[in-house]
Amino acid sequence: MKQFMDKDFLLSTPTAQELYHDLAAKVPVLDYHCHINPQDIAEDRKFENITQVWLGGDHYKWRQMRSNGVEERYITGDAPDREKFQKWAETLEKAIGNPLFHWSHLELQRYFGYTGVLNGDTAEEVWNLCNAKLREPSMSARNLIIQSNVTLICTTDDPADDLKWHKILAQDSSFPVQVLPAWRPDKAMNLEKADYGQYLETLAAAADMDIQSFQDLKAALKSRMAFFNEMGCRASDHGLEFVMYVPAAEHEVEAIFQKRLNDETVTREEELKFKTAFMLFAAAEYAKMGWAMQLHYGCKRDNNKDMYAKVGPDTGYDCINNYAPSGQIADYLNALDQEGSLPKTIIYSLNPNDDEAIGTIIGCFQNSDAVGKIQQGSAWWFNDHKTGMTKQMTSLANLGLLGNFIGMLTDSRSFLSYPRHEYFRRILCELIGNWVENGEYPKDMKMLEKIVKGISYNNAVRYFGFELDVK
Secondary structure (H helix, E strand, O other): OOOOOOOOOOOOOHHHHHHHHHOHHHOOEEEOOOOOOHHHHHOOOOOOOHHHHHOOOOHHHHHHHHHOOOOHHHOOOOOOHHHHHHHHHHHHOOOOOOHHHHHHHHHHHHHHOOOOOOOOOOHHHHHHHHHHHHOOHHHOHHHHHHHOOEEEEEOOEOOOOOOHHHHHHHOOOOOOOEEEOOEOOHHHHOOOOOOHHHHHHHHHHHHOOOOOOHHHHHHHHHHHHHHHHHOOOOEEEEEEOOOOOOOOOHHHHHHHHHHHHOOOOOOHHHHHHHHHHHHHHHHHHHHHHOOEEEEEEOEEOOOOHHHHHHHOOOOOOOEEOOOOOHHHHHHHHHHHHHOOOOOEEEEEEOOHHHHHHHHHHHOOOOOOOOOOOEEEOOOOHHHOOHHHHHHHHHHHHHHOOHHHOOOOOOOOOOOOOOHHHHHHHHHHHHHHHHHHHOOOOOOOHHHHHHHHHHHHHHHHHHHHOOOOOOO
């Protein structure tokens, strides 16, 4: 029997162990999509206790605590932090097979030197150990990033953001990690939202212009894109219900926008026509600037309306949406390609059943503009566990070129999430190692090094065009 989460955790063959320890473990982390607050980095935030850094804002953990019958006051409520941690420890001991069990113990090992098991009985010991460690200078936000061997972070930022904290970080030569903005214009597109008019006022103020038409909206966004580009932005991100393609004439889109400005009801079909026009415009601008476009879709959000009213969005009440018309994704990419406006594009679906559809779609639009120009994104959210990652990479290998895959991202709000890259790399090396051991790929270490280091780090450096050295 193997030891619990030892140095060869998830690595069952000699080849997998060699690939991980000699190759994957030695390259840095490039976190090209996350939700970390840049202010916390700029101010080098210190954390008072493990509950603050571990449970604050982590809806992954909150869902499991609710599944364990924990009262909400111990999750998002006003219970003391020590009691919240106890409830989490008691929940974790039941999380066999869940990635949170692995992530939590990787974080305890890597940042706190704790090699035991967190459960209800050990919670006091772990609480004291972690809190003592958090008082050390090495556990500030910046130092956590540095000790995690991170070279670059892309945050997630609204077009109206002044990027104040990114400016401060860019001018601070004492911090060696690049922190770049990434463009997330969902609020500018979602005209069905009740507060859309208020958001347009905020965007107009940021762009220093009035927004009275769809043409004005595009002009304001182009102005903000230019500012983001000057600040080092190289990627956009869109959170979509699905990738729609419902084209409409320009005058029709303008009429839809005017209806919304006048607080008239916009139909579902009109909403999709507007969003299609918005996404066509945005992608064309990204292509001009050399940005990559990330498309996240397949999520049905805020399903528990009573709890949404109490605790708001992004609190653990989202689920997979089975509806994702792959034909519309293909038509959307084709429309851009026909106009010479298709940017580098990364497609993520929350539904694992979409893996094969994405794998076939991306093959239709690859060309010499970039190696792996159209990417299937890594297993996302409900799928970033051993089964989901293995399935996503196997599907990509079956239908495309796994060797060009740009690999893992944290998609997290936590400064302790970087061991997720280790988790991913171990699963990657186990998968490739098994293929080698089974005679399905030669044990040519020169070729394998290029593949493993590429997926772990180098491919993303090249794909986004970041000013970093490959390793």
